[in-house]
Amino acid sequence: MAYLTVPYNDSMQLGQGFNSLTHEIHDENVVSIERIHADATLTHTQASESYWLGAEGDAYECASEASAFTNATPTSSQWDGAKALPSVTGNDSGFVSVAGQDRKSPIVTFTSRSVDCLSEVTTEMNISAAVPIIHQSRNGSGAGLPFDVRHFYEADLNYYLGVRVVTRQDRPAAAFSISQGILNSGDLDGRLGFLEGGQLNALISVKLVDKKKSAEVSAGLDAILQVSNGKFRSFTGTVDTAMRTVMEHSKITVDYSNVGGGTITFDDQSSVLHSLRDVSSNFPDLAADQPERIFAILTKYDSLGGSQAPIPTISYDHCTFFANMLLDSFMEYKSIERRLSAQIAQIKSGTMQFQQGDDRKRRFDASWRGITRAKRECTNQMLKILKEVGEMKKYPDIATDDTRDEQFEDPLVFNEYLPQIVPTAQVVSDDDSHDPQAQLYHGNDDELFQAERVKVKEINAEHPEFASQLRMATPCGSEDAGEIFCSLDYLKPDWTLAEVSAYVARGVVSALSLKYTNGLVTIFGAVGRKYKLFNLKLDLSAKEHVVGCSIETGQPAVEKLGVCVTAFRLSTNRGSALIAQAHDWKEATEGGNGNSPRDGISFQNLKMTHYDPLLGSGYIQGFWGRASLGRTAERGFLRLAPIWGNATPPATLSGMKMDDALEGDEVFELPPSGLWDTWTIHDWESPVSRTSAILPYENTCPEKPLPMILTGFRKMDTWSGANLRFSATVDYVTESEFSIGVDQWSSSVFFGDIKFARSFTKPVQMLTWISGLDLDIEYGKRVDISATDISGIGFKLNVASASSALVQASISWIAIERDSGCAMGSYCCSVGPDSHEGGDGWCSFPEGKFSKPPKVLIGFSSFDISGSSWNPRFGTRLWDVTKDGFNWSVYTWDESAISCATVQWIAIPAE
Secondary structure, eight states, X not given: OOEEEEEOOTTOOTTOEEETTTTEEOOTTSEEEOOEETTSOOOHHHHHHHHHHTOOSOEEEEESSOOOOXXXXXXXXXXXXXXXXXXXXXXXXXXXXXXXXXXXXXXXXXXXXEOSSHHHHHHHTTOOTHHHHHHHHHHSSGGGSSSOOHHHHHOSEEEEEEEEEEEEEEOXXXXXXXXXXXXXXXXXXXXXXXXXXXXXXXXXXXXXXXXXXXXXXXXXXXXXXXXXXTEEOOSSTHHHHHHHHHHHHEEXXXXXXXXXXXXXXXXXXXXXXXXXXXXXXXXXXXXXXXXEEEEEEEEEGGGSBOXXXXXXXXXOGGGHHHHHHHHHHHHHHHHHHHHHHHHHHHHHHTSEEEOOOOOSOOSSOSSHHHHHXXXXXXXXXXXXXXXXXXXXXXXXXXXXXXXXXXXSOOHHHHHHTSOOEEEHHHHSOTTSOOOHXXXXXXXXXXXXXXXXXXXXXXXXXXXXXXXXXXXXXXOBOOXXXXXXXXXXXXXXXXXXXXXXXXXXXXXXXEEEEEEETTSOEEEEEOOXXXXXXXXXXXXXXXXXXXXXXXXXXXXXXXXXXOOEEEEEEEEETTSOEEEEEOTTOOOOOSSTTOOEEEXXXXXXXXXXXXXXXXXXXXXXXXXXXXXXXXXXXXXXXXXXXXXXXXXXXXXXOOSOOHHHHXXXXXXXXXXXXXXXXXXXXXXXXXXXXXXXEEEEOOOSOTTSOOOOOOOOOSEEEOOTTOOEEEEEEEEEEOSSEEEEEEESSOOOOOOEEEEOSSXXXXXXXXXXXXXXXXXXTTTOOEEEEEEESOOSSEEEEEEEEGGGOXXXXXXXXXXXXXXXXXXXXXXXXXXXXXXXXXXXXXXXXXXXXXXXXXXXXXEEEEEEOOSSOSSOEEEEEEEOOOSSEEEXXXXXXXXXXXXXXXXXXXXXXXX
16 A cells, blocks of 8 residues: 555654654655656656546545545645745756645545444544554553543443545655665655645443443444434434433443534533534534645655665554554553552542452452552553564564564453452441441541531431542631531532632631532622622533642731631642632741731731542532631631542533424423422421422423423512522432422522523524522612523623622523524513502413413512512412413512512413
């Protein structure tokens, strides 16, 4: 085979020497570029080039099991050196360089197939199997591939999808220009041209929920990702059934990369496979619009022209299978090394222990000595494989030498000798005394005060399973006072922290706000309107987590007060940080009492405590400690420590547009809905900080992903002049029930420009509901939210309140196309201040919109309770829903007053 292709990189230039085994660039100007007389007769090779350069028409090459990338694929950006090249020897005039031309239509190649070994992936990507081995030995990450391969080895099934778009080829004629001696150095190929266009690579890794469903899931992936004539099969019938099967019985992870086509983003509102199909289908057009160099064309020396007629002394044609075997063995050892590192961390944390009493003779004992020896030997085996690559580079014939002894141990055999570990709970007998507190809390009991020990014991008793995935660190600070708070009062191990905010005032950290991906927000401590805010938002798409924490404590030097938290710092695994401290923070003076000012206040005995993960692959999920409240709230936190976890967060859906559920369905299915009142849990005389319940519902679409639960309020009952502070959130959703809760604090404010996850092509209408508030009624009792500047790509959300009384608000919203099967609208009540009557009326649907009474959902989007009422109590309801409209009312009770209110509604077809 005369021509090869390898992935392009910016260091490549025409005429360089190249080793096709290791992808290493060697001597410059190994090959010289000929200039051919304009009227000269073309050689056979040149004629072949001219044929491809002049080819026209569309071309799709599809492969469902294996792809064959042909030389006929034209591409490549302009030849950079063409203008500067000097003439090759000769006295003729009228020389021109033979370079590529843009094609009228690109050649597109789709590859879709299941893969069992990483070497199969590198083969499809035209990467030599030796490259990932060398790359790992140099920097230890990435395996020389453009995406993370860890998911590949953790998965039960793997699938490769590739799209190659070729729009241009530059391959000028060339002649050999170096001596036979330099050829012997190992440079096999001269790089003579480039291919331009786009390349999309996707690795789909599947973890099965039920191993028995392997064949069904594999067949489903074949149906979903099958390509015919450059197109995926339509998303109906067999493909739709296959999608439901795959999503029900597996967890999908897609790692992808692209060159050309600009920035590729997946739609996070639909299933990952559905998004992958959309991206792959659109990629050829994107790559044609924004092409880049994707491959270099390599030509063997024996196919080049030139008077010297060199004879290559090295050929790697027969090394492919041996190199693939080396790569697969190397990556198996890499996976074993990673697993051993994780096991060492788990044993250190106490969640795992060595399994004793195994009758089999093992090379590595079930002990610290054995597991560390195993890890060291694993590294030695990888070094032996790397050495084999070096030997094969010099002596390619070893790839087919069956008399040569094996230079390294098979990883499958090596794996049999590894020490076994098991969860701690499995090695402890029923007769063993087991202290649950020692599992969840990491530290000595003497470092806790009595109330804190009781708190840990209570959590252990209520949630004994927490000990396997959560760890509570020892709080810093020395004050046995304040109210105990703990994230584990509500936290579940698989919840993911999305945002952390800290408030600083008078030199101390006064409050922490934690927001999770399920929408729940909790605040510990006291928040004031003039407190300085520090915020850290985590990039969950990049798997960013908080992995480091430092807390400074100190004691005011003048006032007779105890120790409190004066600085709070977090760091993530992606380099972000939160540093919450006074504006004049300086490191405490060495010696003496460690004095330093904080917000102009002198503090002494300042001490910084650093917290590292207490679990393998651990990250912060919450906090616990003691906070000063009431009259002493300005002292902030008296004791504080992080809570670590290492559970894998579940896949979730958020921000779904209503059209996603209705698109393509000729018959609309009525979504479940309902009304829940906190009075079913407690009455007005028994207020609590959080009211929660588990509510059953009828899932009308069990074959589809779990629904997103939208919350809004339609009745408000406050007590004793309290501020309006509440947040309605959904903690989890299953196929038959969901958990809902109302907290005393709300979610963070959504204010500003919001972009839709997927753009609309038709006019859009919006609905917004208030689902959470923190409103200081001493300064104002009016809240108004609205959506403006609505377009196909997003909208502006406006949140208004009188006299800046609104501290926080949480908003639920729905966006649908105007010509959808649903209808939206609002009704208003305006009766003036101090009115106790409320209002009512009739609301009409668009004429002819419904043939039967639809399902109507309602929620407040604004209200004004600025009258003299000290305990605002109001609500809204509707009745007599027909196909033409419904009756509504806004009401108050117990002498409460409401000036005006706006309620927005959505009507969904019931047929």
